[in-house]
Amino acid sequence: xxxxxxxxxxxxxxxxxxxxxxxxxxxxxxxxxxxxxxxxxxxxxxxxxxxxxxxxxxxxxxxxxxxxxxxxxxxxxxxxxxxxxxxxxxxxxxxxxxxxxxxxxxxxxxxxxxxxxxxxxxxxxxxxxxxxxxxxxxxxxxxxxxxxxxxxxxxxxxxxxxxxxxxxxxxxxxxxxxxxxxxxxxxxxxxxxxxxxxxxxxxxxxxxxxxxxxxxxxxxxxxxxxxxxxxxxxxxxxxxxxxxxxxxxxxxxxxxxxxxxxxxxxxxxxxxxxxx
Numbered sequence: 001x002x003x004x005x006x007x008x009x010x011x012x013x014x015x016x017x018x019x020x021x022x023x024x025x026x027x028x029x030x031x032x033x034x035x036x037x038x039x040x041x042x043x044x045x046x047x048x049x050x051x052x053x054x055x056x057x058x059x060x061x062x063x064x065x066x067x068x069x070x071x072x073x074x075x076x077x078x079x080x081x082x083x084x085x086x087x088x089x090x091x092x093x094x095x096x097x098x099x100x101x102x103x104x105x106x107x108x109x110x111x112x113x114x115x116x117x118x119x120x121x122x123x124x125x126x127x128x129x130x131x132x133x134x135x136x137x138x139x140x141x142x143x144x145x146x147x148x149x150x151x152x153x154x155x156x157x158x159x160x161x162x163x164x165x166x167x168x169x170x171x172x173x174x175x176x177x178x179x180x181x182x183x184x185x186x187x188x189x190x191x192x193x194x195x196x197x198x199x200x201x202x203x204x205x206x207x208x209x210x211x212x213x214x215x216x217x218x219x220x221x222x223x224x225x226x227x228x229x230x231x232x233x234x235x236x237x238x239x240x241x242x243x244x245x246x247x248x249x250x251x252x253x254x255x256x257x258x259x260x261x262x263x264x265x266x267x268x269x270x271x272x273x274x275x276x
Contacts, residue, residue: 005030005037005078005094012070012077013037013096024104024185034099035068040076040092044131049200050075050095052126052178061118063196065097100196102188109218109228112187113211115195116180120207126178128204142252143181143203146244158254161267165243165250168275172237174206181210181248184217208235212245219270220249226273242274 005019015032022029022036029038040046050067070077079093105111132140144150148169152162180186181203188196203210211232218224232238250267253259 003028003039005032009037009078009094012072013068013094014071015096031099035096036065036099037094037096040095042131042135042137043076043092044134045129045202046095047075048129048131049202052123053200056119056122059118059122060194062115062122062194063100064119065100065196065198068096068098070096097198100188100190100198101193102190102196104185104187105189106184106218106222108187108189109184109214109222109224110231111189111195112183113214113232115187115197116183116210116214117207119197120177120179120210124177128176129178129202132202132204138252138255139181139201139248141255142248142250143205145251146248147205152247152251154251154254155259157259157264158250161250161264161271162247164275165247165271168239169243169247170240172206172240174208174236174241176204176206179203179205179207179210181205181213183210183214184222206236206241208238208241209244211235212238212241213248215242216245216249216270216274219273220266229273239274246271246274 010019010032013035015035015037017033019030019032019037021027022031029036053064053067056064067075069075076093076095141150145152152159152166154162180197180200182199182201183197186197186199188198190196215224215228215232218228219226229242235241246267253263
């Protein structure tokens with residue numbers, strides 16, 4: 001969409017500098033001085049996440065991007081119809097947070113997983129958010145299929161990848177909590193500072209599943225070797241978490257777009273490694 005935060009949005013969050021688009025993500029995140037702004041995708045999630053992060057204590061093991069309230073005390077600013085939206089549809093507004101120094105490094109999956117584990121320990125007492133019942137994006141659907149809350153459906157390539165995973169899926173007993181379901185690429189590293197966890201994708205699953213998603217992504221896309229699986233085998237019900245992670249990513253990919261031979265070839269070795 002490439003929309004830019006309006007002057008009203010900048011004023012609402014106290015931005016004193018002009019916005020500059022940041023690299024990465026969906027190309028819709030902007031920096032104004034030490035403030036980062038991005039469009040709201042699902043307002044109930046934005047409000048819940050911001051309120052939760054605002055209460056997270058400082059840690060020597062991880063940093064977070066502290067959410068900012070607008071001048072009116074809300075976590076969202078700029079909700080409108082017109083210039084901030086395409087086709088005249090309502091804009092969901094903007095959210096803001098403090099800039100945290102660092103850059104992503106997908107060659108460091110172990111460090112990203114450690115940062116995620118520390119964050120999950122810090123937020124373990126959070127209640128389950130109601131908004132999870134109303135999300136219908138591809139990631140939410142993929143998550144529900146992975147946990148047998150929806151039946152598996154999809155294209156022939158997806159069915160071929162899913163078949164052995166679903167045959168090997170078994171019930172698990174690990175307790176669920178709020179977790180970050182997309183750690184790779186959302187952990188920033190800066191010299192002399194703990195990793196910073198940003199762009200929290202909220203799910204209600206066992207913490208080991210969040211680590212498994214990071215491992216699955218590293219195996220499929222970031223050049224990790226199967227030894228990464230073994231290094232985290234001490235996590236609870238690890239094989240079952242990895243199976244669910246690969247089902248989740250496969251279904252989400254299938255809903256979001258078509259398959260290329262290279263993409264199928266990226267998933268197949270990961271599936272074989274997890275099931276071997």
